[in-house]
Amino acid sequence: MPEHEPAVPVRETAEEIATMEIRGAATIASAAAEALAEQARAAADGGPTASDPAAFRASMRAAARTLRETRPTAVSLPNALRYVLQRMEGDDVDRLRRSVVDASGAFVRQLDRAQEDLGRVGANRLADGDTVMTHCHSTDALACIEAAVDQGKSISAVVKETRPRQQGHITAEALRDAGVPVTLIVDSAARRYLDEVDHVVVGADSIAADGGVINKIGTSGLAVNARERGVPIMTAAQTIKLHPETLTGHTVEIEMRDETEVIDPEAREEIGEVAVENPAFDVTPPRYMDAIVTEQGQFPPESIVTLMRELFGEGAAEPWAEP
Numbered sequence: 001m002p003e004h005e006p007a008v009p010v011r012e013t014a015e016e017i018a019t020m021e022i023r024g025a026a027t028i029a030s031a032a033a034e035a036l037a038e039q040a041r042a043a044a045d046g047g048p049t050a051s052d053p054a055a056f057r058a059s060m061r062a063a064a065r066t067l068r069e070t071r072p073t074a075v076s077l078p079n080a081l082r083y084v085l086q087r088m089e090g091d092d093v094d095r096l097r098r099s100v101v102d103a104s105g106a107f108v109r110q111l112d113r114a115q116e117d118l119g120r121v122g123a124n125r126l127a128d129g130d131t132v133m134t135h136c137h138s139t140d141a142l143a144c145i146e147a148a149v150d151q152g153k154s155i156s157a158v159v160k161e162t163r164p165r166q167q168g169h170i171t172a173e174a175l176r177d178a179g180v181p182v183t184l185i186v187d188s189a190a191r192r193y194l195d196e197v198d199h200v201v202v203g204a205d206s207i208a209a210d211g212g213v214i215n216k217i218g219t220s221g222l223a224v225n226a227r228e229r230g231v232p233i234m235t236a237a238q239t240i241k242l243h244p245e246t247l248t249g250h251t252v253e254i255e256m257r258d259e260t261e262v263i264d265p266e267a268r269e270e271i272g273e274v275a276v277e278n279p280a281f282d283v284t285p286p287r288y289m290d291a292i293v294t295e296q297g298q299f300p301p302e303s304i305v306t307l308m309r310e311l312f313g314e315g316a317a318e319p320w321a322e323p
C-alpha cells in the first residue's frame with residue numbers, strides 16, 4: 001500500500017490542533033470530522049485515489065492517523081475519527097466519498113445537538129441567583145450556564161484564569177456576552193472565592209470507566225477544595241468524551257506541553273538548571289465529582305461505566321490502523 005500524504009486541509013487542521021489554535025475537546029472533534037470530509041473530497045478529486053477504492057480508503061486512514069497524532073488526551077478526537085471511518089462504505093470512490101462526507105456532517109450535527117441537550121440538563125442544577133465558578137474554557141460547561149440564563153435565571157460567575165494558557169479569558173468574554181456578571185480571578189484565589197460560590201462547573205477532555213474526570217490541569221485541586229467547602233461540582237461532558245479504551249484497563253495519556261507556555265525564555269535563562277514541567281490535564285477521582293452531565297441526562301460518576309458500555313461496547317476499534 002503506498003504512503004499517502006494527507007490533503008492540505010488535513011495537514012492544516014492537524015497543525016492548528018497541535019498548536020491549540022483549534023482547542024477544546026468538542027471543537028477539536030468537529031474540526032477533525034470536517035477535515036476527514038475535506039480529505040474525502042480531495043482524494044476523490046484526482047490522482048490514484050480518485051479511481052482506486054483501496055487507495056481512497058488508505059488515504060482516509062492516513063489522514064485520520066495524522067489527526068490522531070496531534071494531541072493525546074481528549075478522546076473526542078479519536079471518537080470523531082472512529083465515528084466517520086466506521087461509516088465509510090461503498091465499492092467505488094464516489095460512494096466512499098459520499099459516505100464519509102455524510103458521516104462527517106451527521107457527526108457535527110449530533111455534536112451540536114448533544115451540547116444543547118446537555119446544556120438544559122446542567123441548567124436544571126442551577127437556581128436563580130446562583131454564582132458559578134468555572135475553570136478553563138469548556139463549551140459544554142458554558143452551554144449549561146447559558147441555558148440557565150435562557151431559562152430566565154440570574155447567574156453570576158467567578159472565572160479562574162487557568163494558567164498557563166489563560167483560557168479563562170475566553171470563558172470570561174463568552175459569559176459577559178451572555179449577560180452574566182463575571183469576576184476574573186487567578187487560579188490560586190479559587191479556594192478563597194469558593195465561599196461565595198454555589199456551584200463549580202467544569203468540562204472534560206476524557207472520562208474514564210471508573211468515573212475519573214480528565215480535564216484541564218487544576219481541576220482536581222479545585223474539586224477537592226469544593227468538596228471541603230461543601231460546594232457541589234459538576235462536569236459537563238457530551239458522551240463523545242467517554243473514553244472506551246478505559247473499559248479494558250487502559251489509562252488516559254496526560255499531555256505534557258512545552259515549558260515555554262510556563263516560563264518565557266529570558267526568565268528561563270535566568271533560573272538556569274531547574275526542571276520545568278507542564279502537564280496540560282489532571283484526573284479528578286470520581287469521589288470528588290458530584291455529577292457528570294451529558295446529553296443523556298446526569299450520572300453519578302461511578303455509574304458512567306454503564307453508559308460507556310452501552311455506547312461503545314467493550315473495546316475501541318482503531319479503523320485508522322494500517323492494514
Ligand SMILES: O=P(O)(O)OC[C@H]1O[C@H](OP(=O)(O)O)[C@H](O)[C@@H]1O
Nearest residue numbers: 023024025026138139140203204216
Ligand atoms: O469540549 P469542551 O467542553 O469545549 O472543552 C473541554 C475541555 O477541553 C479543554 O482542553 P484544551 O483547552 O483543548 O487543552 C479544557 O480542558 C476543557 O475543559
